[in-house]
Amino acid sequence: MKWLPADCSPGDMVRVRTGSVYHYGIFVSEDEIVAFGLPPVPQYRDRPDRLTVLATDADTFSCGAIIEKAVFSFSEKRKKRTPAKIVEIARSRIGETGYNIIHNNCEHFVNECVFGVARCTVEEEARKRWLSRPICDVYIAPVAEGPVGTVFPPERDSEIRECRNDALRAAKYADWALLAFASKRSLAVDFEKTVFKKTRFGRWCAEGFDFSLSHAGGSVAVAVSGSSVGVDIESVTAFAGKKASENTGKLRDRFFTENERNAYPDEPIPFLSCWTKKEAEFKRIGRGNFDPASLDVTRTDAASFLLTGGEETVLSVSAEAIGSLRVFTVEGDSVRLADPRKIKP
Amino acid sequence: MNRTEIIEKLREILAAAGDGTVPALSEDSNLASDLGLSSVSMLYMVIAIEEEFGIRFDDVGASDFVLLSDVVDYIEGKLR
Numbered sequence: 001m002k003w004l005p006a007d008c009s010p011g012d013m014v015r016v017r018t019g020s021v022y023h024y025g026i027f028v029s030e031d032e033i034v035a036f037g038l039p040p041v042p043q044y045r046d047r048p049d050r051l052t053v054l055a056t057d058a059d060t061f062s063c064g065a066i067i068e069k070a071v072f073s074f075s076e077k078r079k080k081r082t083p084a085k086i087v088e089i090a091r092s093r094i095g096e097t098g099y100n101i102i103h104n105n106c107e108h109f110v111n112e113c114v115f116g117v118a119r120c121t122v123e124e125e126a127r128k129r130w131l132s133r134p135i136c137d138v139y140i141a142p143v144a145e146g147p148v149g150t151v152f153p154p155e156r157d158s159e160i161r162e163c164r165n166d167a168l169r170a171a172k173y174a175d176w177a178l179l180a181f182a183s184k185r186s187l188a189v190d191f192e193k194t195v196f197k198k199t200r201f202g203r204w205c206a207e208g209f210d211f212s213l214s215h216a217g218g219s220v221a222v223a224v225s226g227s228s229v230g231v232d233i234e235s236v237t238a239f240a241g242k243k244a245s246e247n248t249g250k251l252r253d254r255f256f257t258e259n260e261r262n263a264y265p266d267e268p269i270p271f272l273s274c275w276t277k278k279e280a281e282f283k284r285i286g287r288g289n290f291d292p293a294s295l296d297v298t299r300t301d302a303a304s305f306l307l308t309g310g311e312e313t314v315l316s317v318s319a320e321a322i323g324s325l326r327v328f329t330v331e332g333d334s335v336r337l338a339d340p341r342k343i344k345p
Numbered sequence: 346m347n348r349t350e351i352i353e354k355l356r357e358i359l360a361a362a363g364d365g366t367v368p369a370l371s372e373d374s375n376l377a378s379d380l381g382l383s384s385v386s387m388l389y390m391v392i393a394i395e396e397e398f399g400i401r402f403d404d405v406g407a408s409d410f411v412l413l414s415d416v417v418d419y420i421e422g423k424l425r
Contacts (some may be wrong), residue, residue, distance in 0.1 A: 020385055102391060103403045126392045133361060326360050326367075338355050339367040 001076060002167045003068040011083025013070040013110045016062045021122070024110040025061055026090040027069070033061040034090035037099055037108035050269030051099035053109065055091070070114075080114050089113045134321035136225040137186040140233070140307060140338075141178050141330040143218050148173035150182070153196050156204065171215040178222045178330065179211055185335070186224050201287050217311050227320035230302075232276040237314040241267055251275075255292040263298050263345050269314060273304035273343045276316035284318040298345070305340035314339065348372075351417050358393045362386070371405055372414040380413075398424065 008014055012027040018039045025035030037051045038044040041063050056220060072080060081089070090113045098104055108118040147329045148169060151157045163169040183189035187209050195207040195258065205211075212223045217235030239245055248271045252261055256274060265269040277297040282290050302318035305327065317325055346354075352370055359368045359380070368380060376382050382390060387410075391402050394416070400423040411417050 100403060100405065101388060103397075103401065122388070123392065126389050127396065130362070130389065130393045130396055135361075321364060324361065325365060326357065335355065337360060337367055 001073065002071045004071055005066045005068050006071075008067065008069050009083065009305050011081075011114075013114050014061075014067050015070075016065040016067055018063060018065065022107070023061070024106040026086060026110055026113050027067075028055070028087050028090070030058045032056075033058055034087075034094060034113075035061060036096075036104075036106040039063050039289040044281065045240070051097065053093045053096040055094055074116075085112075086113050134226060134324040135186055136223065136227075136229060136317070136319045136324065136325045138183060138221060138223045138231055138315065138317055138327045139182045139218055139330055139335075140221050140276075140313070140315065140327065142310070143167075143171050143174040143215070143220055145170070149177065151176045151190050152194075155198075156196065171220055175203055175213045175215055175220040175222060178220055179213060179224070181330070182222045182224045183209060183211065184313075185224065189224075199286065203286055205286070212280070214279070216313065219311060219313055221315060223317060223319065225319055225321055228284050228286070228320040229317070229319040229321070230280040230282065230283065230286075231317050232279035232283065232293040233313050234272045234276050236268060236272060236306075236314060239272060257293065257296040257298070259292040259296055269306065269343060272314040273316065276314050277302040277304055277318065280316040284320075304343040306343055307338070307340050314343065346421075348417055348421065351420050352399065352413070355394070355413070355416070358390065358397055362390055362393050370413055372412070372417065374413040376410055376413065376416070394420065400424065 003015065008027040010028050013024065014027045014033065015022045016039065018041055021040065023035065024037040025033040027033055032055045034053065034055045036053050038047060039061070044050050052176070064136045078129045089137045102123055104118070105120055107120040107122065114116040123191060148160060151160065151173065158178065160169060160172045163172055183191055189209060197206050198202055210225050210227060210229050212229050212231040214221045214232045216233045219233060219235070221231050221233045223229045223231035244251065245268050248266055248268065252266060252271065256264070260274050264274040274297055277300070278292045278295045281295055281297060281300055281302050300318060301322050302316055303322060303325065304316045307313040307315055315327070319325065327340055329336050329338045356368060356370050360366065374380055376387065395401055398420055401418065405419065
């Protein structure tokens with residue numbers, strides 16, 4: 001369907017632009033255009049019939065704007081009713097109410113008159129935009145105490161059970177269990193039917209979505225996205241208790257690029273911010289060996305956050321859909337959208 | 346789903362529908378003046394709510410929602 005400013009005939013689908021939206025009607029004559037409501041302009045705001053199917057003249061319908069008519073494709077021409085039938089149906093509906101901006105508006109009305117199917121392109125596009133929006137969700141949870149449960153797929157389950165370090169096994173289990181929860185909640189993934197495989201670089205990956213796992217201290221983090229994503233967390237508390245915190249200068253000299261040394265001060269939180277960004281970036285790329293000195297995070301849009309309220313943790317995320325990032329904290333059955341403080345740069 | 350859970354889910358929707366900023370919401374938040382929702386972004390938000398809550402806003406007018414509590418009332422009623 002195309003829209004052209006052209007002379008109209010009875011039964012034509014017509015529209016005018018009012019602000020950011022269009023107002024639609026069925027043309028009968030210059031003195032009669034049938035539409036569901038009046039154009040959404042200030043001068044009609046107080047008219048009682050503004051949301052009723054009504055016939056007006058072309059001046060009232062257009063509000064001074066140019067009237068365009070629909071020019072149909074061959075397949076649309078085959079589906080549309082005859083002009084006489086369109087006019088008959090439009091007129092028969094004069095006086096109807098029940099306007100609804102999403103499900104029963106002026107565009108639904110004209111499509112119903114012309115094709116017999118109520119539809120609105122604005123609604124369809126908005127719904128499509130929502131359903132195909134980029135998703136990049138990160139979930140953080142504490143590692144639960146107690147024995148590990150069973151996870152899917154069996155190969156990952158065996159891998160977790162074979163881990164001899166109790167704390168590491170618990171963290172790996174918590175991370176994978178959180179992945180199952182996160183992918184179902186954010187991406188509506190049927191986790192138990194997902195095909196998982198391990199790349200030659202030792203990274204687990206899933207068909208249909210990307211994910212990344214991290215654990216530190218008593219917390220685990222999972223990132224899920226429809227496009228590439230990497231996540232890393234480090235416990236500020238645990239880091240401060242290690243010798244590493246006294247040697248950030250040496251670590252910075254060895255692993256940070258000049259740009260990074262200039263951008264990140266020699267203090268624990270900026271150090272962890274840069275370091276976790278490197279890890280997150282490496283995980284997002286998903287191949288090769290981790291060579292921190294060759295990754296310059298000042299050239300990426302990876303983001304770092306400081307999570308407080310429990311164990312102080314630095315979280316970094318690198319993702320294609322970083323602009324859509326949401327961070328959730330999970331405690332038992334409670335999931336809450338967090339608003340963590342962004343660490344600059 | 347209780348009112349607190351509905352508001353929490355609305356926060357998630359608004360964060361995803363907007364620029365990623367996590368909005369502070371309360372029952373008396375005004376949709377236009379506090380949340381800055383224009384008529385087009387309101388339409389987008391309503392469609393997002395339909396998809397996420399599995400409901401249809403099929404029996405409301407364009408100006409039935411002023412405060413967030415109006416939206417919560419409507420969702421609560423639909424889910425009942």
